[in-house]
Amino acid sequence: MPQHEKTLMAFDDQGREYIIDMFVSVRDLSELQHVGAIHGQPAFRTREGHTVTYLGGGEFSIQVPDEEAITVRTDDPGFV
Secondary structure: EEEEEEEEEEEEEOOOOOEEEEEEEEEEEOOOOOOEEEEEEEEEEEEEOOOEEEEEEEEEEEEEEOOOEEEEEEOOOOOO
């Protein structure tokens, strides 16, 4: 089940702000050999629901339907 983990602010080359939410899937596997919750890979979406891909080095690519992907950058220390 996806769980909201963090919210990031990122900006494009023209200074427009984009809010990106990071979600992490968490599964409780306490009944199996491993005890506790297991975290999956994060998924990213804008507040408008557009798919976001983390490119590395603080850069993200936002896919808006029927448009070219938008590259944005964050200064969040967890992604720089």
